[in-house]
Amino acid sequence: MDEIKKFTVIGNPIGHSLSPMIHKEFAKQQGINIQYKMIEPESEGHFETHTQSFFSKKGYGANITIPFKELAFDFANDHDSSAIECQCANTLISENGKIKAYNTDGEGFIKDLRNKNINLIDKKVLVLGAGGSASSIINSLSKIDISQIDILSRTQQRVDRLIDKYKASSNISIYKENSEYDLIVNTTPVSMNNNEIKFPSSIFNNSSISYDLFYSKTTTSFQNWSENNNVAKSYNGIGMLIEQAALSYNIWNNYEPNTNTLEKILGF
Incomplete structure (x- = not known):
């Protein structure tokens, strides 16, 4: 049995986030199970500790939102051109012993x-x-x-x-x-x-x-x-949220989700 991949969204505030629901819907399309939780560091000074803890416990991918996107870029030790160009990251992935940063915003x-x-x-x-x-x-x-x-x-x-x-x-x-x-x-x-x-x-x-x-x-x-x-x-920004999430999901799972029905599923 394949190990369930662990994902998270890191931001503050984060209680309103629809990211867990969106990514679980994408996983349903792909036919896989994932774990997706929310992490809310108290301040920018706590970001690295929370993020390091997530990845040290077999976390696979993280979405990053306000106000931590520039810190996420600095946290990573490998960077896709999408993150390098704007010097900030909304997507992190753990692969080959490194944390790689992307930006799909x-x-x-x-x-x-x-x-x-x-x-x-x-x-x-x-x-x-x-x-x-x-x-x-x-x-x-x-x-x-x-x-x-x-x-x-x-x-x-x-x-x-x-x-x-x-x-x-x-x-x-x-x-x-x-x-x-x-x-x-x-x-x-x-x-x-x-x-x-x-x-x-x-x-x-x-x-x-x-x-x-x-x-x-x-x-x-x-x-x-x-x-x-x-x-x-x-x-x-609900449309952008869905589209950037689909791009992140594809980076993590090599699967391009269908976004056409997501707004309706989310109640928009």
């Missing part, structure tokens, strides 16, 4: 945009936030023929670091006041924390699309805010 995001028939050719995009998720999104967007990618964050040092990281792409720059965008992507935890939204409403016009990486069965606070500012359409 950006590709999962682009897949979901395509599923929604959102065309970005020659369009202007604003990324809100400058953390690990923003980096992976910008990395994938930079490979598409987009007119402009701007970054807006209250942490100027992080913005400068991202601009420097992608300095080879001449169309990536800092947000300029009163600019309007075709797509606005929120990578901040503002919806998760239900904080007051302080971004300028001038970023929208009546043909703009807003996309919140946070997901909820009801509209998120960022979606509500963007709809109150007359965007054409708003989305939350």
